[in-house]
Amino acid sequence: MAHLEGLTIRRYRALADVTLGMTFEHQDADPLARIIAVIGPNGAGKSTLLDALGFLGDCMRGGVDEACDAAHRGGFERLRTKGERGPIEFELYYRETEDSRPISYSLAIDLDRKGRPFVAKERLRQRRKGLKRGMPFSFLELKRGRGLAWAGDATSEEEAADKLSVNLPDHQRLGIVTLGNLAEHPRIVAFREFLEGWYLSYFVPQSARLLPMSGAQKHLDRAGQNLANYVQHLERAHPDRFAKVLARIAKRIPGVRTIKTAKSDDGRLLIQFNDRGFEDPFYAQDVSDGSLKLFAYLLLLEDPEPAPLIGIEEPENGLHHQLLPTLADEMRKAAESPRGPQIFVTTHSPYFVDALSAEQVWIVNKDERGHSRFERAADQPTVKDLVAEGMPLSSLWSAGDFKHANP
Ligand SMILES: Nc1ncnc2c1ncn2[C@@H]1O[C@H](COP(=O)(O)OP(=O)(O)O)[C@@H](O)[C@H]1O
Ligand SMILES: [Mg+2]
Structure with a gap:
């Protein structure tokens, strides 16, 4: 790859x-x-x-x-x-x-x-x-x-x-x-x-609630506006694979039992989330921002012909912190799979960072001239020693070892 x-x-x-x-x-x-995650204060680069x-x-x-x-x-x-x-x-x-x-x-x-x-x-x-x-x-x-x-x-x-x-x-x-x-x-x-x-993804849940006219589109766009069209493409091009993908994703989203698609009367594609405890499905318009966002990211990672290099900006926005280790783990697996994309993520989330290794985390800070300085977490001497002792990366963050890199 x-x-x-x-x-x-x-x-x-x-x-x-x-x-x-x-x-x-x-x-x-x-x-x-x-996969690398870049962390650092606002305006660091x-x-x-x-x-x-x-x-x-x-x-x-x-x-x-x-x-x-x-x-x-x-x-x-x-x-x-x-x-x-x-x-x-x-x-x-x-x-x-x-x-x-x-x-x-x-x-x-x-x-x-x-x-x-x-x-x-x-x-x-x-x-x-x-x-x-x-x-x-x-x-x-x-x-x-x-x-x-x-x-x-x-x-x-x-x-x-x-x-x-x-x-x-x-x-x-x-x-x-x-x-x-x-x-x-x-x-x-x-x-x-x-x-x-x-490909840069900066997913905005509100955009994914749009109900575009049906029409298959091969890739999910930057803000997730064409989520329904992308789903239609996946379903049409790879029906068996897609059913498995949906089953796998449903397991990752808390409270969701199954995810299915249906056609509206005027031919639009609807994504149905079947929640535990409710008979009737919820549609993309009604599920929570977090569920929709997680769904979109997980589906992005399932693109059968992914872009070879993708950037993902602050995936944690709007997601419950307990979902972040799952998301980081899924992104890492996708990036390490044979035809998977190389992934650059920016994040402020300690939960996301904890799911990665010190080789995958880069810290950026500005020097006194306002120039960005990048350093790999694994190359900071204290980080190396403490991680070897089993400390999670985020504990170093709060301890101030990631110099100035507070979330
Ligand atoms: N031409 C420039 N020369 C030097 N610094 C710049 C220039 N253009 C923008 N910047 C600085 O780059 C920073 C923006 O960085 P950005 O990558 O948006 O930060 P973040 O880490 O929050 O994503 C700002 O602090 C801004 O002042
Ligand atoms: Mg930024």
Whole structure:
């Protein structure tokens, strides 16, 4: 399964210079876990980390100026870390499968003389075949759209007879999207799909109560507005599997006996929750926010073709704390399953955090300059010792060992 093992971000809002996990420059660090939870005070940079991943997907899809100008980003000048002059930079360390050689992709975005964002630098590197260590080989290296690309599977200069000189006409678009051979190369296609598929979930129970006209939709959207349409897709495409999924989910939601679907007279799809103690079912309009939310998250994790990389913002909002260990556990299982998504969660919930290991929890705080600092819980010396003694992670949190990272 595709895996982002590490990344560096520079000058993206409060992320002035952060590295998480393993990169070519940080080979001694552990790769990012399949699921990570990011905790820290308000304004520390949790959502910004998720948005940075969404930004990369947007750069691939629509070009860098469009990505900067997205309504919630407000342009390059607002994105670049205040007080900094250099380009916004990314380095992603990615593996297509557990045993493929890692790819490292770097991107620098700057402003041109007309004040328009453009791709200042782009580089793709991969370790040479058969080598576990040593410097990687660049098979794309561009500055201001000019440079060299190596087609085919060459991973050394000797092999690379098919070296191409490149001069890109459009400096807003990425070379890995527009350069013919390279853009079609399976390893690049897989890498792009990984980022373009980025999916952010910020589930709002109220939206899921809408009763859209029937019509199957393959994926649940960000706020859960198309919950009924997504249910219809699952039911139609995989009826046997879906019945099992509903039975499994019903067991996880307190008080719920069974979940079924029915059609209304005008053809809309209704989700029926059969509660213990009541003969008649409840519909999505009447079940509690918490039940609906848990239902939506659990169903999101059952997507038969999940996005390879997903972000989930503060899943605890509106959920009873006793449900959070279940939810964290289900997310972890999904992330670790063979075709499951890699998951980044932001949370303020100690209950959620307790269901994870110290390798899966990252703490973010701002330094005196207002820059975000990320540290893995497992790398804080006191945390390591105390967890080894069997202390839950949240007890360290309240004891103040997660410096300033209070919920
Ligand atoms: N261009 C910028 N340079 C530096 N800091 C920024 C920039 N844009 C936003 N910020 C800061 O980033 C923080 C927002 O972080 P956010 O990721 O929303 O926090 P949270 O951890 O609560 O999700 C705010 O404190 C804001 O001041
Ligand atoms: Mg936030």
